Amino acid sequence: MTTAAIVQARTPSRYDEALILQELGSKTVLIRTLDRCAEIPGVDQVICAIPDSEADTQLALEILRHGHLLSVGPGEDLLANCTHAAEDFGVETVVSISASNPFIDPQICGRVLNLFRDSRADFACNDLPRLFPAGLECSVFSSLLLAEADRVARDGDERASVTRWMREHALLHKANLRGPGGGLEALDWHISDAESLDLCQAIYDEVGERAATMSAAELAALCLRRPDLTRSRPVEGGKAAPVIELSADVETAVASLNIAA
Numbered sequence: 001m002t003t004a005a006i007v008q009a010r011t012p013s014r015y016d017e018a019l020i021l022q023e024l025g026s027k028t029v030l031i032r033t034l035d036r037c038a039e040i041p042g043v044d045q046v047i048c049a050i051p052d053s054e055a056d057t058q059l060a061l062e063i064l065r066h067g068h069l070l071s072v073g074p075g076e077d078l079l080a081n082c083t084h085a086a087e088d089f090g091v092e093t094v095v096s097i098s099a100s101n102p103f104i105d106p107q108i109c110g111r112v113l114n115l116f117r118d119s120r121a122d123f124a125c126n127d128l129p130r131l132f133p134a135g136l137e138c139s140v141f142s143s144l145l146l147a148e149a150d151r152v153a154r155d156g157d158e159r160a161s162v163t164r165w166m167r168e169h170a171l172l173h174k175a176n177l178r179g180p181g182g183g184l185e186a187l188d189w190h191i192s193d194a195e196s197l198d199l200c201q202a203i204y205d206e207v208g209e210r211a212a213t214m215s216a217a218e219l220a221a222l223c224l225r226r227p228d229l230t231r232s233r234p235v236e237g238g239k240a241a242p243v244i245e246l247s248a249d250v251e252t253a254v255a256s257l258n259i260a261a
Contacts (some may be wrong), residue, residue: 003093003113005037005046006071006085008078008162009059017113019191020099021058025204025211027034027066029191030059031227032102032212034068041110043095051075063162082162083150094256095145096139096162103189103198105216109138109149112177114138114254123166126255131179135189138215139163143170178249184257186232187223195231 009020009030009169020030027035030048042256049068050059053076069087073081086094095113097104102235110127116124125139126132140141145166149158153165166172179185191197206229214222223230 001092002044002090003042003095004047004086004089004091005040005043005095005097005109005163006082006091007034007037007048007097007099008189008215009048009050009063009081009099009148012098013092016191017199019067019193021062022197024102024201025209027212028062028103028109029197030062030099031066031068033097033099034063034066035212036102036104036106037095037097037109038068039063039106040095041106045069045089045091046087047071047091048099049073049081050080051242052076067245070217072219077159078162079150079159079165091143092142096189098137100191101135101137101189101244102191103135103138103211103214103216103219104138107178108136108153108216112138112142115175115177119175120173122172122228124175124177124181125163125186126177128167128174128176128251131181131185131193132255133187133216135191136179137144138223139166141166172175178251178254179256180257184220187220188217188231199230215257220257 011195021028034046034048037043048063049071050073052072052074059068064076069089071085073084082096095109112124112126121146123141127137149165153159158165188196189200191200205234
């Protein structure tokens, strides 16, 4: 059974493509993300899915130059692009990750993959609700479910996201790896604008190439010691505001980051 991490490199019409081509240390944000995905236990392939448009030529060259697999989809429809990638490479289990998450933790992703297999859920993730730092989001599902989502989803918002239809489908059995919470969910390592890029670059400036392999626990410990190296998402009542107000049918015990002082 082929398991692949499919990383979406999003189109400039809705997202700033240039951000993922900016450098963190000696490599771009995109390659940092793909390299980390290659370390996920149980993943056989890492595929970067991009749209078939002239604007993404630089993306394609960057991916191929670093030896990663490339899938060119039908356009700005992220759901269709991911489905195309899974079909193109004969993938049976998909680990879906954003290209804007250069600090994605392979071990956490591996735990989500194990949860998917052990729970026999239709869909597994680590953000229902999100209690890990932003930028560690990971979803796992079968290519059969992905194809069904691609066939059924009609709403523009559903097709602009790989997993939205799955998350909101009431009859699907969902499993969640529960994050530590306790305020750590307010940490933000997702690159969405120039400020977030600068902060991630500051982490590389602080620790050098070691940042490329630091675990989420090590990064959190660094950011708690050096709050100038990160920004926090808006909080409500002392807790990070939830990104999605959905819940899973099965939820693990709290996954501690085991942060050292």
